[in-house]
Amino acid sequence: MENRLAIEILGVAFPNPFCLSSSPVSNDYEMCAKAYKAGFGGIVFKTIGPKDYLIDEVSPRFDATSKEGTPFLGFKNMEQIAEHPYEENLDALRRLKKDFPDKVLIASIMGNDDESWAYIARDVEEAGADMVELNFSCPQMTSHAMGSDVGTSPELCRHYCEIVRANTKLPIIAKMTPNLAEMNTVARACLEGGADAISAINTVKSITHVDLDKLVPLPIIDGKSSVSGYSGAAVRPIGLRFVSDLARDERLKGAPIGGIGGIETWRDAAEYILLGASFLQLTTAVMEYGYRVVEDLIDGLNRYMVRHGCEHLEEMVGLANKNVIPAEELNRDYRYLPEIDEEKCLKCLRCVVSCYDGAHQAISYDEKTRKPTIDENKCVGCHLCELVCPAGAIRGGKVVYKAGRKVAKPLL
Amino acid sequence: MVPMRYLEEMARGLDARAALREASRCLLCLDAPCSKGCPAGTDPGKFIRSLRFLNEEGAAYVIRINNALGALCARLCPTESLCQKGCLRAGLDKPVDIGGIQRYLTDLEAENGWEFLSPGEDTGKKVAIVGSGPAGLEAAAVLRSYGHGVVIYEKEEQAGGVLRYGIPAYRLPEEVLEREIKRILDLGVELRTKAEVGRDVDSDALKKEYDAVLYCIGYTKGKVVEPFKGKENVVSALDLLRKIKKDPASFKAPENVLIVGGGDVAMDVIGSLKRLGSRRLVCVAYEELGEFRASQKEFGDALKEADSIIAGYVPESYDGKETVFRHRFLESRLSIKADLTVLAVGQTYEAEGLPLVFEKGTVKGTFHTSGDPKVFFAGDIAPEKGKLVVHAVKSGKEAAMIIDRRIGGHKNGK
Numbered sequence: 001m002e003n004r005l006a007i008e009i010l011g012v013a014f015p016n017p018f019c020l021s022s023s024p025v026s027n028d029y030e031m032c033a034k035a036y037k038a039g040f041g042g043i044v045f046k047t048i049g050p051k052d053y054l055i056d057e058v059s060p061r062f063d064a065t066s067k068e069g070t071p072f073l074g075f076k077n078m079e080q081i082a083e084h085p086y087e088e089n090l091d092a093l094r095r096l097k098k099d100f101p102d103k104v105l106i107a108s109i110m111g112n113d114d115e116s117w118a119y120i121a122r123d124v125e126e127a128g129a130d131m132v133e134l135n136f137s138c139p140q141m142t143s144h145a146m147g148s149d150v151g152t153s154p155e156l157c158r159h160y161c162e163i164v165r166a167n168t169k170l171p172i173i174a175k176m177t178p179n180l181a182e183m184n185t186v187a188r189a190c191l192e193g194g195a196d197a198i199s200a201i202n203t204v205k206s207i208t209h210v211d212l213d214k215l216v217p218l219p220i221i222d223g224k225s226s227v228s229g230y231s232g233a234a235v236r237p238i239g240l241r242f243v244s245d246l247a248r249d250e251r252l253k254g255a256p257i258g259g260i261g262g263i264e265t266w267r268d269a270a271e272y273i274l275l276g277a278s279f280l281q282l283t284t285a286v287m288e289y290g291y292r293v294v295e296d297l298i299d300g301l302n303r304y305m306v307r308h309g310c311e312h313l314e315e316m317v318g319l320a321n322k323n324v325i326p327a328e329e330l331n332r333d334y335r336y337l338p339e340i341d342e343e344k345c346l347k348c349l350r351c352v353v354s355c356y357d358g359a360h361q362a363i364s365y366d367e368k369t370r371k372p373t374i375d376e377n378k379c380v381g382c383h384l385c386e387l388v389c390p391a392g393a394i395r396g397g398k399v400v401y402k403a404g405r406k407v408a409k410p411l412l
Numbered sequence: 413m414v415p416m417r418y419l420e421e422m423a424r425g426l427d428a429r430a431a432l433r434e435a436s437r438c439l440l441c442l443d444a445p446c447s448k449g450c451p452a453g454t455d456p457g458k459f460i461r462s463l464r465f466l467n468e469e470g471a472a473y474v475i476r477i478n479n480a481l482g483a484l485c486a487r488l489c490p491t492e493s494l495c496q497k498g499c500l501r502a503g504l505d506k507p508v509d510i511g512g513i514q515r516y517l518t519d520l521e522a523e524n525g526w527e528f529l530s531p532g533e534d535t536g537k538k539v540a541i542v543g544s545g546p547a548g549l550e551a552a553a554v555l556r557s558y559g560h561g562v563v564i565y566e567k568e569e570q571a572g573g574v575l576r577y578g579i580p581a582y583r584l585p586e587e588v589l590e591r592e593i594k595r596i597l598d599l600g601v602e603l604r605t606k607a608e609v610g611r612d613v614d615s616d617a618l619k620k621e622y623d624a625v626l627y628c629i630g631y632t633k634g635k636v637v638e639p640f641k642g643k644e645n646v647v648s649a650l651d652l653l654r655k656i657k658k659d660p661a662s663f664k665a666p667e668n669v670l671i672v673g674g675g676d677v678a679m680d681v682i683g684s685l686k687r688l689g690s691r692r693l694v695c696v697a698y699e700e701l702g703e704f705r706a707s708q709k710e711f712g713d714a715l716k717e718a719d720s721i722i723a724g725y726v727p728e729s730y731d732g733k734e735t736v737f738r739h740r741f742l743e744s745r746l747s748i749k750a751d752l753t754v755l756a757v758g759q760t761y762e763a764e765g766l767p768l769v770f771e772k773g774t775v776k777g778t779f780h781t782s783g784d785p786k787v788f789f790a791g792d793i794a795p796e797k798g799k800l801v802v803h804a805v806k807s808g809k810e811a812a813m814i815i816d817r818r819i820g821g822h823k824n825g826k
Contacts, residue, residue, distance in 0.1 A: 068432070068464070069432055069433035069436050346439065346500045346501075346503040347500060348441040348442070349441055350439060350440060350441070353440075353442045365442075367443075370443075390439050391504060
């Protein structure tokens with residue numbers, strides 16, 4: 001099948017939109033080379049910090065949440081930025097660019113003062129990076145002059161963007177923290193400071209679990225723990241929201257957006273793209289399943305595009321955003337009533353439980369046959385029953401217009 | 413040396429992750445059908461939901477408070493025809509492994525030393541229970557929870573009845589049985605072994621000493637039918653299994669064995685003999701394949717152990733070595749020579765010297781009460797349908813409740 005996934009962003013040609021994010025999965029030359037070979041279109045090399053900034057990691061450093069046997073519903077990470085020596089990281093960048101000239105190499109950087117932001121930017125450009133990503137968002141740095149404490153301040157972000165802008169000709173991506181009520185103010189400040197693109201989201205500050213016997217959150221490090229970043233499938237809805245918020249903001253002047261947060265499948269990828277991302281980054285799925293996840297991301301997305309007659313990835317970007325509107329503008333003239341498919345219904349009556357306890361007491365059942373029936377007068381059409389039905393036996397049925405409201409066939 | 417294959421539990425239990433995954437398969441039905449499928453009244457809908465919401469201790473409580481032999485039923489029940497029969501998950505793929513989850517939770521209970529049962533406040537009343545099989549043990553637990561004094565009379569050397577002397581070790585490991593029995597004895601039940609009522613102990617004396625006497629003597633005698641009556645090299649399955657369980661180390665498994673019967677007991681004979689060294693096992697059943705009475709689990713296991721299982725044949729003649737069968741419907745004869753022929757064709761009671769009147773294999777009477785106001789009965793000998801361990805549990809529980817009402821004085825029961 002032909003590859004429809006190539007996309008050009010800020011003059012840089014991506015063979016496909018899938019990149020490793022700056023994280024434990026892009027830690028050195030060997031890991032990145034393996035990812036390229038597996039099919040990733042680009043990698044964001046693990047954040048390179050100041051020469052003299054010592055990275056000293058804890059053990060253990062991860063935790064995961066799960067639900068009903070599904071591991072890695074969410075993932076907590078306490079690792080900081082690259083721990084290899086500065087020169088070794090630059091050397092890895094050089095070798096990666098030399099060995100994989102057709103792949104995209106993005107250097108993630110993080111300074112702790114004007115001087116360090118400047119020289120790191122210069123050094124990574126010299127080493128051969130195609131783009132530079134400014135890490136304003138790591139939530140587990142041991143210095144408050146670094147990471148997400150910087151990312152919450154529009155002034156600091158604008159300032160460091162200006163410094164980097166003055167020291168490199170490379171396209172600049174500013175990586176956002178989601179630990180904000182809204183992201184657009186900081187993103188605008190970054191563009192004003194000279195950034196060309198925005199990537200979102202970095203991890204969400206979290207505590208995943210508390211050991212109920214030791215009374216210490218996980219992971220336990222010498223009897224203590226810390227707040228740190230949460231990622232994986234659980235944060236995807238948060239990532240999608242921020243990406244759409246950014247893409248719909250005209251003041252961001254159409255700056256390219258890198259979508260990050262819980263991408264595991266091509267469907268997740270397609271959702272980010274349709275909400276405005278033109279390139280994507282992932283880590284948690286790789287930590288759980290390996291670089292090979294890229295195979296089905298590429299193949300699945302490509303097949304989706306073929307099925308929908310979409311020739312170029314570019315055409316997909318942001319297509320769903322016109323359908324994201326303020327709540328006050330939504331059509332509230334009708335009720336869309338669910339219907340129960342008797343053939344599929346297992347008679348477990350989960351719909352009855354949820355409708356009674358969580359909605360509007362609109363489903364009753366026959367005690368002998370266990371057959372559930374929806375009372376059309378009581379049903380508000382919330383579709384909670386459809387969401388809880390384990391058999392997929394409940395779907396939308398007919399539309400009922402509210403009294404005195406406009407009668408016009410809605411798009412369902 | 414007894415082979416480990418005989419002593420070790422055959423079926424592997426679910427670990428914590430597998431149990432939670434299995435619980436997550438539960439649809440959490442309203443008014444769950446599984447909860448109506450247990451003769452003993454266990455509520456899987458409730459304990460699976462508790463596990464699903466990570467309340468393991470609460471889940472184990474739900475099982476134990478209802479059934480003092482919950483860890484045994486988890487292993488022995490033919491769940492496919494009881495709780496799992498109604499499981500609506502089957503409409504999607506296959507029923508939830510309710511027995512597996514119950515076993516996990518009762519094992520967890522033992523591992524953590526959770527104690528859910530406690531005796532009721534002393535009522536001053538005393539009940540004698542004759543027989544320490546599943547019906548007697550459950551009755552003892554319930555009566556103690558009401559605060560009545562309980563003394564169990566057991567004719568064998570150890571408590572347990574069929575659980576001890578019938579069910580093979582690989583299906584029910586001794587330590588599991590010991591745990592269940594100890595938990596009940598720890599409620600303050602006195603156990604008198606080698607005390608056969610009707611022989612060592614006078615049944616009238618019991619009536620005088622106690623406020624009630626509950627007979628749970630079980631079906632302890634394997635039937636020997638024609639053409640095998642009085643012939644050599646024939647043994648009833650119950651006698652054989654009892655002999656093995658009493659002293660597996662000195663049991664010498666015959667080389668070639670013919671097993672007659674198609675129920676769980678026949679399957680137990682197959683599994684036991686194969687593990688203990690018999691070479692050829694041929695099983696011939698009266699039932700046709702579709703009518704086999706053995707549980708799915710037991711029949712499936714036996715298929716792996718037996719060399720031949722032949723359905724639909726009736727024994728016609730036996731000469732001490734060779735049995736000739738004829739097919740039930742077609743013109744067909746089958747003759748099999750074996751070193752030993754084991755009959756697993758049904759069981760009955762042994763009730764000499766007991767104040768019980770039998771009619772068609774069960775005691776005459778209703779609701780566990782005989783004509784004598786002090787004499788009660790439960791378990792296999794009760795006329796109610798069902799001879800599984802779980803039916804005995806149900807029967808013992810019901811008898812205890814009736815006795816409690818009859819003798820009065822219970823302040824603590826529910």
